[in-house]
Amino acid sequence: MTKLIFLGAPGAGKGTQAQILAETLGIPHISTGEILRGAIADETPLGLKAKSYVDNGDLVPDDLILDLIKQRLGEEDAQKGWILDGFPRNVSQADFLTNLLQQLNQNCDGVINFDVPDQVLIDRLLGRGRKDDNQETISNRLVVYRQKTAPLIEYYQQHNLLKNVNGDRELSQISQELETIVKS
Ligand code: ADP
Numbered sequence: 001m002t003k004l005i006f007l008g009a010p011g012a013g014k015g016t017q018a019q020i021l022a023e024t025l026g027i028p029h030i031s032t033g034e035i036l037r038g039a040i041a042d043e044t045p046l047g048l049k050a051k052s053y054v055d056n057g058d059l060v061p062d063d064l065i066l067d068l069i070k071q072r073l074g075e076e077d078a079q080k081g082w083i084l085d086g087f088p089r090n091v092s093q094a095d096f097l098t099n100l101l102q103q104l105n106q107n108c109d110g111v112i113n114f115d116v117p118d119q120v121l122i123d124r125l126l127g128r129g130r131k132d133d134n135q136e137t138i139s140n141r142l143v144v145y146r147q148k149t150a151p152l153i154e155y156y157q158q159h160n161l162l163k164n165v166n167g168d169r170e171l172s173q174i175s176q177e178l179e180t181i182v183k184s
Contacts, residue, residue, distance in 0.1 A: 001109035001110050003106060003108050004108070005084045005112070005156070006018050006111075007112065007113045007153065009142060010138070010141045012114035012167045013167050014085055014112075015031055015085050016171065017175060017178060021083060021175070021179070022082075025081060025182065027078075028077050029085060030073075030084050030085065030087070031085040032065055032069070032089075033086045036054055040054060046064060054132060056137060057132055057140035062090075062093060062096070066096050069097070073101075073106070088152060089149045089152075094156075108161060109161075110162075111162050113165065114165055114174075115165065120168050
C-alpha cells in the first residue's frame with residue numbers, strides 16, 4: 001500500500017505516524033495542517049484567508065483546500081504514493097478526493113483510522129503547546145471533528161477501505177503495526 005489516508009481526531013498521533021511511515025516508504029507526507037501553518041507564517045494570500053479559522057479551530061472553507069490538494073497530488077513525487085494527513089476532513093472533501101483520484105487514474109489503497117479515547121486526546125494536545133492547542137480551541141476542534149470528520153469513518157467503511165488502529169499505545173508499537181498493514 002502506498003496511497004493512504006490517515007484519519008483521526010486532533011491529537012490522535014496521525015501526523016507523527018504519517019511522517020515516520022512516509023519516510024520509511026519514501027513517499028510524500030501531505031499534511032494540510034502543516035501547509036496551512038506554513039502559509040500563515042509566510043503571510044501568503046492563502047495564509048491570510050485561513051488564519052482566523054485555524055486560530056479558532058474551525059475548518060477552513062473547502063475552496064481554500066481543494067485546489068491545493070489537486071495540485072499537490074498532480075506533482076511528480078506524488079505519482080508513486082502519498083500519505084494524506086488532515087485531508088479529507090468532511091464528506092464534501094472526501095467526495096472531491098474520490099472524483100479527483102478517478103481523474104488522475106489513482107487509487108487510494110487504504111484509510112487508517114487512529115482510535116484514541118477523548119481524555120487522552122485532550123491531555124496530549126494540552127501538552128503539545130501549538131498556538132491552536134489552548135483549552136478553548138481544543139474543545140472546538142473536538143466538536144468539529146465529531147460533527148464533520150468522524151462521519152468519514154462510516155464513509156470509508158462503505159468503500160471497504162477502512163482499517164482501525166489503536167492509537168493509545170507507544171509510538172513504536174503503532175509504527176510497527178502500520179508497517180505490517182502496508183506491507184500485507
Ligand atoms: P489537528 O489534527 O491536531 O487538528 P491539523 O494540523 O491537521 O491538526 O489541522 C490544524 C487546523 O488546520 C485545523 O484545526 C483546521 O483549522 C485546519 N485544517 C487542516 N486541514 C484542513 C482541511 N482539510 N479542511 C479544512 N481545514 C483544515
